Amino acid sequence: MWLRRYYTGRLPPVAIDDAIQEALIAVHKKRHTYDPSRPFGAWLAAIARYKWIDAARSLGAKPTEVLSDDIAVPDHEEAIVSARSLDQLLTTLKPAQSQVIRLVKLQGLSIEEASKATGQSAALVKVNIHRGLKRLTSLLRSVSDAD
Amino acid sequence: MQTDSLIERLVNELKPVRLRTVWTDAIALIALGVVELGLFLALGMVRPDMPAAMHLPSFWWKLISLGLIALVSGTVAIMSLDPVRLPRRGLRWIVTLIAACLAVGWMLDASRDGFSALLTRLDWPNGLECLYTMVALSMPAVIGLGLLMRRGAPTDRSGTALAAGLAAAAWGAFVFVFECPFDDPFFVAVWYSLSCGAVTLFTRITLPRLTRW
Numbered sequence: 001m002w003l004r005r006y007y008t009g010r011l012p013p014v015a016i017d018d019a020i021q022e023a024l025i026a027v028h029k030k031r032h033t034y035d036p037s038r039p040f041g042a043w044l045a046a047i048a049r050y051k052w053i054d055a056a057r058s059l060g061a062k063p064t065e066v067l068s069d070d071i072a073v074p075d076h077e078e079a080i081v082s083a084r085s086l087d088q089l090l091t092t093l094k095p096a097q098s099q100v101i102r103l104v105k106l107q108g109l110s111i112e113e114a115s116k117a118t119g120q121s122a123a124l125v126k127v128n129i130h131r132g133l134k135r136l137t138s139l140l141r142s143v144s145d146a147d
Numbered sequence: 148m149q150t151d152s153l154i155e156r157l158v159n160e161l162k163p164v165r166l167r168t169v170w171t172d173a174i175a176l177i178a179l180g181v182v183e184l185g186l187f188l189a190l191g192m193v194r195p196d197m198p199a200a201m202h203l204p205s206f207w208w209k210l211i212s213l214g215l216i217a218l219v220s221g222t223v224a225i226m227s228l229d230p231v232r233l234p235r236r237g238l239r240w241i242v243t244l245i246a247a248c249l250a251v252g253w254m255l256d257a258s259r260d261g262f263s264a265l266l267t268r269l270d271w272p273n274g275l276e277c278l279y280t281m282v283a284l285s286m287p288a289v290i291g292l293g294l295l296m297r298r299g300a301p302t303d304r305s306g307t308a309l310a311a312g313l314a315a316a317a318w319g320a321f322v323f324v325f326e327c328p329f330d331d332p333f334f335v336a337v338w339y340s341l342s343c344g345a346v347t348l349f350t351r352i353t354l355p356r357l358t359r360w
Contacts, residue, residue: 021153026360028157030300032164033229046230050302 006048007055015055023051089136097132100125105133172225172295179291183284184322192326205255205330212248213321213339219244220314224292227307228299234306241313249336256332268331274338277327281342285319289350296358304355312350316343 003023007016026047034043086106090098096118103114104125115122200206223237292311301307320339329335 017150020150024150024153024157026300028160030230030360032167032298033300035166035168035229038231042231046302047300050230050300 002044003048006045007052010052011055012059015059019051019055022055023048026051089139092139093132093135094128096120096124097128097135100128101132104129167228167299169225169229172228172299173221175295176221176225176288176291179287180318183287184325187284187322188325194326194328196328197325200328200330203330205252205332205335206324208248208252208255208332209327209330209335209339210321210324212251213317213324216241216244216248217314217317217321220310220317221292224307224310224314225295227303227310228295228301230300230302233303234301234310235303238306238310241310245313249340252332252336256336265333268333269337270329270334273329274334277323277329277338278342278345280326281316281319281323281339282346283319284322285315285342285346288315288318289346289354291315292350293354293357296354297360300360301358304358305351308354308358309347309351311354312347313343315350316346319343319346 001020003020004016007019011019027044030047034040090101093101099118100114100120103109103117104111109117111122111125114120114125118125120128194200219237220241223234223241226232226237227234289312292315296304296307296311320343
C-alpha cells in the first residue's frame with residue numbers, strides 16, 4: 001500500500017498504522033475537494049503529508065518518561081552461569097536420569113508427577129535421580145581434583 | 148481497528164458528494180459581501196459628505212487599498228482550501244501589497260502640513276469608535292471564511308487562517324470606508340491597521356483550532 005510506504009521511515013513503526021487510518025479517514029471526509037481533472041497522486045500525497053505532520057507533532061507533544069534506576073534488575077550473571085553449567089553437566093548423564101532430575105529437582109515436581117510425565121515407575125524415578133546425582137558429584141569431584 | 152475493516156466501513160459509508168470548487172466558494176463569499184454591504188448602505192450608514200469625499204485622493208486610497216487587500220487575501224484563502232495548494236507565496240504577495248498601500252498613504256500624507264500635530268490627528272475617541280465598527284463589520288466575513296475552511300481541506304491551516312483574517316479584516320474596513328468621515332492618511336493608517344491587525348490576530352488564533360481535520 002502506498003500510504004504504508006510513505007509513512008515507513010517517516011514515523012516510528014508503532015505510529016504507522018494510526019497515521020494510515022487517519023489519512024484514510026481524511027481522504028474519505030475530504031473527497032469533495034478532489035478535482036477529477038487533476039492527478040489523484042498529488043492530492044493523496046498532500047493529505048498524507050498533512051497527516052504525517054499532524055502525527056509527528058502529536059508524537060512530539062506526548063511526554064516521555066525517564067526510566068528510574070529502580071527498574072534495573074540486580075546482577076544475575078552468577079545465576080545464568082550456574083544454570084548453563086548445570087545444563088551442560090546434565091547432558092553428560094543418560095537421558096532418563098537427566099529428565100527426572102530436571103523435573104523433580106529443578107522444576108519441583110513430585111515423584112508421582114515425574115513418573116506420570118516420563119512413563120517411568122516411581123521406583124525407577126527415585127533410582128535414576130539417585131544415580132544421576134551420584135554421577136554428577138563424581139564428575140564435579142574429578143574436575144576439582146584436576147584443578 | 149484493523150486497516151482493512153476500516154476501509155470496508157468507509158466504503159460502505161460512501162455517498163455521492165458535491166464537489167468543492169474555487170468558484171463555488173468565491174461566489175458564496177461574494178454573495179455574503181454583497182448582502183453585508185447592501186444592508187450597511189440600506190441602513191443609511193453612508194457618510195453625509197460622500198460627494199465631496201469622492202474628490203479626495205485619500206478617500207480613493209482607502210477604498211482601493213482595502214478592496215485590493217480584501218480581494219487578494221480572499222483569493223489566497225480560498226485557493227489554499229485545496230490540499231495541494233499552500234498559501235505561503237500568496238501571503239508574501241499580501242504583505243507586499245499592504246506595504247505598497249501604506250507607502251502610497253505616506254506619500255499622500257507627506258503632501259499635507261507636516262507631522263507636528265500627530266497626536267491631535269489621531270483623534271482617540273473617534274478612532275476607537277472606528278476600530279469597534281470595523282471589527283464588527285469583519286465578523287460576517289470571518290464566519291463565512293471559517294465555514295469555507297471547515298468544508299475545505301487546507302493543509303497549512305495557520306497560513307490559510309492568516310490569509311482569511313487579512314481578507315475579513317480588509318473587507319470589514321472596506322465596508323466601513325463608506326461611513327467613515329475621516330480621510331487623514333495618518334488617522335487611517337493607524338486605526339485601520341489596528342482594527343485589521345486585531346481581526347487578523349483573532350482569526351489566525353481561532354480558525355486553525357476550529358478547522359482541524
